[in-house]
Amino acid sequence: MDVFKFAYFPFVNAAAKYVQELDFKLDELFTERAFDPIRERGKNRVLEAIGDGIKRNVNPDKVSAEKELLSYPVARILVSCINDSYLIKRYALSEAKSAFEKVKELRDDEIGELASDFNIDSSMNEKLFVIHFTDYIRFANVIHEPKWKLVNRNMDLGKVSLSRDDFSRIMEEAIRKRIESGLPAAVPGDICETLRPYLDEIRNALSARKSEFNIEEFKEIMPDCFPPCIVHALSNVQAGVNLAHSMRFALVSFLINIGMNVDGIIEIFKVSPDFDEERTRYQVNHIHGDTGTAYTSPSCSTMTTYGNCFGKEPLCDRISHPLSYYRKKAWLLKKGKPEYKETPVTSFS
Numbered sequence: 001m002d003v004f005k006f007a008y009f010p011f012v013n014a015a016a017k018y019v020q021e022l023d024f025k026l027d028e029l030f031t032e033r034a035f036d037p038i039r040e041r042g043k044n045r046v047l048e049a050i051g052d053g054i055k056r057n058v059n060p061d062k063v064s065a066e067k068e069l070l071s072y073p074v075a076r077i078l079v080s081c082i083n084d085s086y087l088i089k090r091y092a093l094s095e096a097k098s099a100f101e102k103v104k105e106l107r108d109d110e111i112g113e114l115a116s117d118f119n120i121d122s123s124m125n126e127k128l129f130v131i132h133f134t135d136y137i138r139f140a141n142v143i144h145e146p147k148w149k150l151v152n153r154n155m156d157l158g159k160v161s162l163s164r165d166d167f168s169r170i171m172e173e174a175i176r177k178r179i180e181s182g183l184p185a186a187v188p189g190d191i192c193e194t195l196r197p198y199l200d201e202i203r204n205a206l207s208a209r210k211s212e213f214n215i216e217e218f219k220e221i222m223p224d225c226f227p228p229c230i231v232h233a234l235s236n237v238q239a240g241v242n243l244a245h246s247m248r249f250a251l252v253s254f255l256i257n258i259g260m261n262v263d264g265i266i267e268i269f270k271v272s273p274d275f276d277e278e279r280t281r282y283q284v285n286h287i288h289g290d291t292g293t294a295y296t297s298p299s300c301s302t303m304t305t306y307g308n309c310f311g312k313e314p315l316c317d318r319i320s321h322p323l324s325y326y327r328k329k330a331w332l333l334k335k336g337k338p339e340y341k342e343t344p345v346t347s348f349s
């Protein structure tokens with residue numbers, strides 16, 4: 001790969017090495033005026049991730065390719081200074097989705113080279129990419145469409161054959177995972193302070209995005225009373241991360257139980273990478289009881305058993321069901337108990 005490719009795939013190891021070998025200190029990227037346009041582009045990367053998705057620029061020459069490449073570490077530093085779990089997930093997903101479009105344009109041997117950066121050993125068999133099933137599971141396990149289940153794949157001697165599009169989708173997931181697992185990076189406080197004007201702009205956009213989500217979809221109910229596990233699940237969905245089946249069921253049944261309508265719930269899942277409206281509607285209607293049984297959301301002990309109890313807080317010790325948490329918190333807010341008033345109404349982080 002050369003610098004023009006690094007501009008599109010700045011998260012590969014060779015791109016990081018390229019940046020290290022450039023003739024300047026990394027600190028200067030955040031302080032020197034000469035790097036203003038790069039900081040601006042880094043900020044826009046994050047704003048685009050909060051908005052409609054990161055756009056990949058066309059880089060006509062080496063200088064513009066290097067600028068685009070350098071805007072990536074800037075964006076990572078900005079995201080790390082803010083350190084918001086919703087933003088981290090959304091940013092990582094947006095970088096991965098944007099890269100996916102470029103992966104599809106690569107030649108077969110270039111896709112193979114990119115895959116090896118993620119320790120995925122691939123080969124070609126006719127027009128199909130072939131990878132070991134353990135690599136397949138490593139990245140496909142969060143994609144919930146039936147065709148991604150291992151049993152629905154052609155496997156021969158432990159190897160799975162994939163079309164070019166499906167292998168590119170695996171690469172998208174590998175990229176998302178790498179970016180997300182590297183965030184937040186440890187950033188010295190003085191660098192975050194230097195970047196304050198950029199951070200303020202991003203924080204404003206982020207809180208506008210979150211409040212838009214709350215107001216549009218939850219106006220009939222009380223999102224500030226949601227238990228931490230449900231807030232966590234919603235943050236993941238809104239960041240485009242596919243939920244495990246048990247968590248998806250817990251979230252949908254909770255929202256139905258507190259009175260949210262089916263269309264409102266479907267709206268929430270529209271940002272999922274593998275969103276399928278018909279399938280989602282069927283599942284939500286089923287949990288809603290349209291086929292005869294109305295489901296109650298799982299208790300705290302079931303949530304714990306399935307690893308879905310995230311972010312327990314003191315109120316959790318006084319209840320045994322997420323619905324009880326919701327009711328209790330609503331009661332406490334109504335009574336004006338001061339210790340529960342501080343929860344921000346629009347916070348999903």
Ligand code: SF4
Nearest residue numbers: 227229300303309316
């Ligand atoms: S204790 Fe219950 S309500 Fe609290 S986070 Fe865990 S599952 Fe949710």
